[in-house]
Amino acid sequence: MSAARLLAGIAIAGLALAGRALAGTPDAAAIARQGNGHGAAPCASCHGADGGGQPAAGFPRLAGLPAAYLLEQLDDFAAGTRRNATMQPVAAALSEPERQAMAAYYGKLPAPASPPAAAAAPADAALQAQGKALAERGRWSQGLPACEQCHGPGGVGVGQRFPPLAGQSAVYIANQLHAWRGGTRRNDPLQLMQAVAAKLSEADIAAVGAWYAAQPSTLGGGQQP
Amino acid sequence: MKRFRYLALGLAAGLAACGQAGQDAPVATAATSRPATASTAAPVPAARDRKQDGKPRVAFAPPPESSIPADEFGKEVALGRRIFLDPGKYASAYVGNRLSCENCHIDAGRLARSAPMWGAYPAYPAYRSKNGHVNTFAERLQGCFRFSMNGKAPPLGDPVLVALETYAYWMSKGAPVGASLPGRGYPKLPKPRLAPDYARGEKVFKRDCALCHGGDGQGQQVAGRTVFPPLWGPESFNWGAGMHQVNNAAGFIKANMPLGRGDTLSDQDAWDVAYFMDAHERPQDPRYAGSIQATRAKYHDSPQSLYGATVNGRLLGQGTAAH
Numbered sequence: 001m002s003a004a005r006l007l008a009g010i011a012i013a014g015l016a017l018a019g020r021a022l023a024g025t026p027d028a029a030a031i032a033r034q035g036n037g038h039g040a041a042p043c044a045s046c047h048g049a050d051g052g053g054q055p056a057a058g059f060p061r062l063a064g065l066p067a068a069y070l071l072e073q074l075d076d077f078a079a080g081t082r083r084n085a086t087m088q089p090v091a092a093a094l095s096e097p098e099r100q101a102m103a104a105y106y107g108k109l110p111a112p113a114s115p116p117a118a119a120a121a122p123a124d125a126a127l128q129a130q131g132k133a134l135a136e137r138g139r140w141s142q143g144l145p146a147c148e149q150c151h152g153p154g155g156v157g158v159g160q161r162f163p164p165l166a167g168q169s170a171v172y173i174a175n176q177l178h179a180w181r182g183g184t185r186r187n188d189p190l191q192l193m194q195a196v197a198a199k200l201s202e203a204d205i206a207a208v209g210a211w212y213a214a215q216p217s218t219l220g221g222g223q224q225p
Numbered sequence: 226m227k228r229f230r231y232l233a234l235g236l237a238a239g240l241a242a243c244g245q246a247g248q249d250a251p252v253a254t255a256a257t258s259r260p261a262t263a264s265t266a267a268p269v270p271a272a273r274d275r276k277q278d279g280k281p282r283v284a285f286a287p288p289p290e291s292s293i294p295a296d297e298f299g300k301e302v303a304l305g306r307r308i309f310l311d312p313g314k315y316a317s318a319y320v321g322n323r324l325s326c327e328n329c330h331i332d333a334g335r336l337a338r339s340a341p342m343w344g345a346y347p348a349y350p351a352y353r354s355k356n357g358h359v360n361t362f363a364e365r366l367q368g369c370f371r372f373s374m375n376g377k378a379p380p381l382g383d384p385v386l387v388a389l390e391t392y393a394y395w396m397s398k399g400a401p402v403g404a405s406l407p408g409r410g411y412p413k414l415p416k417p418r419l420a421p422d423y424a425r426g427e428k429v430f431k432r433d434c435a436l437c438h439g440g441d442g443q444g445q446q447v448a449g450r451t452v453f454p455p456l457w458g459p460e461s462f463n464w465g466a467g468m469h470q471v472n473n474a475a476g477f478i479k480a481n482m483p484l485g486r487g488d489t490l491s492d493q494d495a496w497d498v499a500y501f502m503d504a505h506e507r508p509q510d511p512r513y514a515g516s517i518q519a520t521r522a523k524y525h526d527s528p529q530s531l532y533g534a535t536v537n538g539r540l541l542g543q544g545t546a547a548h
Binding site: 137144149152153157 | 286
């Protein structure tokens with residue numbers, strides 16, 4: 001390819017990008033890779049190229065989460081009603097159409113088929129048993145529902161408002177439970193998660209995070225938990 | 226999924242959880258029309274933190290699930306528990322909707338103020354005015370399948386009934402027989418200040434219920450499993466179920482909804498949203514007596530039943546088409 005053709009190609013690509021931006025349809029894949037050029041860092045640098053997150057660092061997986069849930073979180077970060085030092089400036093630097101495009105983009109990415117190897121490291125049996133019990137049965141003697149009662153069998157999520165927990169970073173799950181319990185995250189519908197988190201001990205939080213991090217993000221064919 | 230449409234009369238083998246009392250708050254009669262546009266919707270005083278009827282001291286705690294023995298008896302207990310949690314899978318021949326026992330009996334039937342099995346089991350045999358004879362616990366369970374599950378009553382001695390009765394018996398270990406334990410059944414709410422109202426109830430529903438049960442009240446499923454149960458329509462309980470009575474629904478809702486945040490709705494909100502739920506169409510009463518009026522006269526002559534009432538210009542009690 002000659003230099004002239006290369007330059008022309010780049011120019012055409014640039015025009016195409018500009019055209020899309022002008023038409024109000026942001027290129028979500030490009031923003032995920034490169035940022036939006038207006039202060040929003042590339043999503044992939046923390047959430048991974050496949051949207052699978054970085055479990056050990058507590059960066060959550062986004063791939064396959066409900067688009068409406070993702071959009072609500074981006075909007076809340078942008079408005080300051082969900083607080084996070086990293087995400088607030090990113091969300092605020094995205095335009096409304098860009099936030100919509102990113103939510104739709106990650107909502108359509110396939111969820112990782114199995115938990116990342118790091119997360120699947122065998123936790124101790126007692127911790128797993130405690131996590132499983134809270135996930136599937138709750139602790140109703142304290143009025144604590146099971147996670148599954150809203151997040152679905154296996155924690156795979158329900159509809160657009162109850163995100164999956166299965167295959168999510170244990171560190172992220174624990175961070176959020178701490179935030180709800182401590183009152184620094186309050187954007188849950190009907191204060192359902194604040195009510196739940198208030199009844200969890202430190203050990204409970206560690207157990208639930210470890211349990212769900214090790215669960216497959218989708219229910220297997222015909223699998224009935 | 227199987228659908229049963231039993232229109233047989235008589236021999237009502239057992240009624241669903243109809244309130245034994247608490248018929249003191251009239252909400253409607255067959256002749257009463259309560260249009261949704263009723264302008265009585267005075268603002269409800271904010272009473273979300275009020276706990277005037279506070280949680281009763283619960284004198285009984287069922288044995289932990291981990292104590293189910295590993296012997297033959299324990300196997301039957303465990304089977305009963307499995308049926309209780311997923312009757313559509315383990316008792317499918319007798320189930321005609323997408324509900325499970327624990328939708329209305331939370332925590333696998335263990336939770337106080339959610340009609341726990343340890344409150345019900347020691348209360349039978351009992352005379353029930355609704356069918357005019359003494360009912361055994363097994364006969365009472367038959368009513369659950371026929372009405373709440375909109376299915377078919379398992380015959381007495383059926384393995385499904387044996388397992389469920391064994392589970393309830395195990396859970397009631399140490400409970401006094403024939404005593405009414407605190408936390409039994411659903412709480413009986415005081416009569417509301419304002420008569421329950423459809424329009425106010427709809428507002429409560431949209432605010433506090435639709436998140437889980439859907440704007441159309443049909444609940445949500447994942448991989449064929451009900452996560453949030455349908456509240457009306459062809460996949461919900463039928464007109465013979467106890468939950469169709471507004472007082473029963475109001476007590477359950479007040480104590481247990483939204484899930485994990487029980488006792489946060491005001492009494493008025495609980496009454497209004499119960500009325501709203503029970504003013505929707507659902508499967509026909511299997512004891513249907515030839516006409517809505519005759520069926521109401523025979524089985525639903527209660528101010529707590531909207532069967533046969535006209536709400537928003539629609540006569541209730543017509544049933545829903547089977548799927």
